[in-house]
Amino acid sequence: MNETMSTRGSNARGRATARAIESAVVRLATEHGAAALTVDQICTEAGIAQRTFFNHFDTKEDALLGKELPRIDEQRTREYLSSRSIGVLSGALHLVRIPAVDDVDQELLRARIAILRTSPALAERQAMRMLPLADEVQSIVKLKLKDLDPNRSDGELDTSAALITQMASALMLSSALPATDGSSPRTVHDLAWIWHRLL
Numbered sequence: 777m778n779e780t781m782s783t784r785g786s787n788a789r790g791r792a793t794a795r796a797i798e799s800a801v802v803r804l805a806t807e808h809g810a811a812a813l814t815v816d817q818i819c820t821e822a823g824i825a826q827r828t829f830f831n832h833f834d835t836k837e838d839a840l841l842g843k844e845l846p847r848i849d850e851q852r853t854r855e856y857l858s859s860r861s862i863g864v865l866s867g868a869l870h871l872v873r874i875p876a877v878d879d880v881d882q883e884l885l886r887a888r889i890a891i892l893r894t895s896p897a898l899a900e901r902q903a904m905r906m907l908p909l910a911d912e913v914q915s916i917v918k919l920k921l922k923d924l925d926p927n928r929s930d931g932e933l934d935t936s937a938a939l940i941t942q943m944a945s946a947l948m949l950s951s952a953l954p955a956t957d958g959s960s961p962r963t964v965h966d967l968a969w970i971w972h973r974l975l
Contacts, residue, residue: 794832794843797822801839802887810840810895840891841902842884844875848912857919864924866964868917868944872909914941 800822804813813836819829833839848871856867892899918937921928928936947964967974 790832793824793828797824797829797832797839798842799884801836802884802891805840805891806887810837810891810898837898837901840888840898841905842888845905846872846874846909848909848916849873853916856916857923860924864917864920865940865943865947867920868913868940869947869964871913871916871944872948874948910941910945913944914938917941917944 797818801813801818804817804821815826815829815836818836818839819826822829829839832843852870852873856862856871892902914937917940918933921933921936921940
């Protein structure tokens, strides 16, 4: 997301309009497929003019992926780096603050994930948007590992930090939504009983 896009619609009305556009585009993509959509169809569905659409999003893909991105939680990062009692992986799961999600947003998120599963191009675009965040998490994890074992080589620290970040990303994605059967989301703590046998 470019800087211009991130500053658009910063007031409550603008956020509501952006949300209406996002809901419309996700609904249409779910029904007709993402590739077939046009900005005209999205505008008709959202009840807005094209000018309004482009005031909020550069492309239909941007609207499909949404404006809100997770970000690093600075307070949790400080706690993670300063406390030896916080687990490397379990603590990494809490470094990222996910935008607040209400029931409507959860449905939107579920639909987005389903669309990403059917569109490799969109999934790649979303991964590219998330890459700076993943790099930041990996840097923080590396600092934690370096504090725990200052004698490790940079290569070992980089490899371990990359793997821990990948595991944390996968666990965060799987726990982002409640299970469809209403049970609690799975977390890394569900593996505590077998953790010592994983390697």
